[in-house]
Amino acid sequence: MNRIQELYNRKKRDAYEAIKLIKDGDWICLPLGIGEPPTVLTALSEQRRNYHDVKVMQMFAQRKYGYYDPETAENVRHVALFVGGASRKGAEEGWADVIPNNFYSVPKLIRDDHIKVDVAASMVSPMDSFGYFSLGVGADYSMAAISKAREVIVEVSPEVPYVYGNNKVHISQVSAVVESQFPLFEIPIARTITPVEKAIGEYVAEFIKDGDTLQIGLGSIPDVVITQLQNRHDLGIHTEVMTDCILNLFNAGAITGRKKNYLPGKMICTLGQGTRKLFGMMDHNPMVEMHPVDFTNDPYLAGKNNNLVSINGSIQVDFLGQCNSETMGVNPFSGTGGQADFAQACARSEGGRSFITLPSTASKNTISRIVPTLSTGSAVTTTKNDVMYVVTEYGVAKLRGKSRKQRAQELIAIAHPDFRAELTMEARKMNLL
Numbered sequence: 001m002n003r004i005q006e007l008y009n010r011k012k013r014d015a016y017e018a019i020k021l022i023k024d025g026d027w028i029c030l031p032l033g034i035g036e037p038p039t040v041l042t043a044l045s046e047q048r049r050n051y052h053d054v055k056v057m058q059m060f061a062q063r064k065y066g067y068y069d070p071e072t073a074e075n076v077r078h079v080a081l082f083v084g085g086a087s088r089k090g091a092e093e094g095w096a097d098v099i100p101n102n103f104y105s106v107p108k109l110i111r112d113d114h115i116k117v118d119v120a121a122s123m124v125s126p127m128d129s130f131g132y133f134s135l136g137v138g139a140d141y142s143m144a145a146i147s148k149a150r151e152v153i154v155e156v157s158p159e160v161p162y163v164y165g166n167n168k169v170h171i172s173q174v175s176a177v178v179e180s181q182f183p184l185f186e187i188p189i190a191r192t193i194t195p196v197e198k199a200i201g202e203y204v205a206e207f208i209k210d211g212d213t214l215q216i217g218l219g220s221i222p223d224v225v226i227t228q229l230q231n232r233h234d235l236g237i238h239t240e241v242m243t244d245c246i247l248n249l250f251n252a253g254a255i256t257g258r259k260k261n262y263l264p265g266k267m268i269c270t271l272g273q274g275t276r277k278l279f280g281m282m283d284h285n286p287m288v289e290m291h292p293v294d295f296t297n298d299p300y301l302a303g304k305n306n307n308l309v310s311i312n313g314s315i316q317v318d319f320l321g322q323c324n325s326e327t328m329g330v331n332p333f334s335g336t337g338g339q340a341d342f343a344q345a346c347a348r349s350e351g352g353r354s355f356i357t358l359p360s361t362a363s364k365n366t367i368s369r370i371v372p373t374l375s376t377g378s379a380v381t382t383t384k385n386d387v388m389y390v391v392t393e394y395g396v397a398k399l400r401g402k403s404r405k406q407r408a409q410e411l412i413a414i415a416h417p418d419f420r421a422e423l424t425m426e427a428r429k430m431n432l433l
Contacts, residue, residue, distance in 0.1 A: 303348025
């Protein structure tokens with residue numbers, strides 16, 4: 001047995017032993033989404049009443065663990081960097097916290113101690129012969145967290161891919177190794193495509209050319225757009241999240257990265273969110289690189305890609321072009337994520353185009369998503385100065401370089417027909433028409 005394997009064996013613990021490294025008052029940092037360590041978090045949930053004032057910080061939680069509990073929030077409290085289904089109720093009711101952020105800035109917030117990290121815990125691939133684990137489903141801000149943490153707990157799963165790029169942690173950096181007792185969480189593609197989503201996808205696809213480099217956000221509409229691109233050639237990928245839709249595009253031969261001027265031939269991401277088929281493609285694939293989010297999402301670096309195209313969803317857009325993609329009024333629904341990062345990156349990119357997509361209505365066509373002003377308490381995710389194109393099932397509004405009056409006209413034209421007269425009247429009241 002070599003020294004590396006001896007070190008692994010010496011640090012191997014069951015989850016209940018590993019969580020003894022956590023102290024009262026600690027901040028625990030978890031990766032985004034699928035990278036969360038379920039065996040460790042299940043043990044923490046079962047033992048949560050033995051702790052006091054522990055915060056578990058994470059972006060876009062997946063599984064709903066026992067510590068999502070208002071009655072034990074003083075013991076272990078969730079802190080969201082991006083609200084998901086597991087954390088939404090707590091964020092709305094106030095027994096979970098939310099830290100606003102631009103995704104690319106989170107590693108710096110950690111390194112500069114604006115966000116505290118005492119313990120970093122993550123899913124990782126099996127260790128290689130040199131003693132390195134890959135954060136193969138999420139480098140995101142985890143590399144920064146590992147560099148700052150007092151304790152590092154890794155949960156090893158044979159289902160986590162070993163991905164190339166700056167996403168490795170060495171056994172010498174690790175405090176405890178836990179071998180996973182859970183299957184890797186999977187996020188399949190939505191099976192049903194509505195006529196509205198199909199129409200939006202077709203509008204966006206018309207703007208995407210052979211050789212473009214794509215950033216695709218999470219959500220049903222961005223996924224639908226990709227299904228329209230099977231016949232494109234030499235597409236590139238520089239995105240925050242690798243998904244099964246991108247896998248399908250890759251398998252169709254549409255992605256080669258040959259025409260990328262920045263990191264040609266490479267599919268760049270900071271996390272993977274999908275199924276085992278996706279993770280199989282990412283595993284030891286020299287074409288795929290996973291890097292921390294302050295590399296992938298930095299507007300300056302991402303904007304080095306010529307013809308960068310970003311596609312993201314939104315909840316509501318007002319006459320100025322301000323996009324609320326994360327709140328329902330005052331209630332948190334999701335988060336900024338990388339939408340603002342890539343809107344700015346596309347503005348820097350030579351030939352860049354960014355698309356905000358949304359159905360024209362909500363609540364069975366009773367509410368317009370194109371509005372004169374955002375609802376009270378709404379967050380502005382993408383600002384009026386960064387928005388380029390807004391797309392509904394009724395068409396494409398080009399806002400960049402347009403006046404307030406022109407923006408109102410463009411947006412009313414893609415609103416649902418039942419609301420256009422009312423929106424026109426409101427625009428006149430606002431002296432926009």
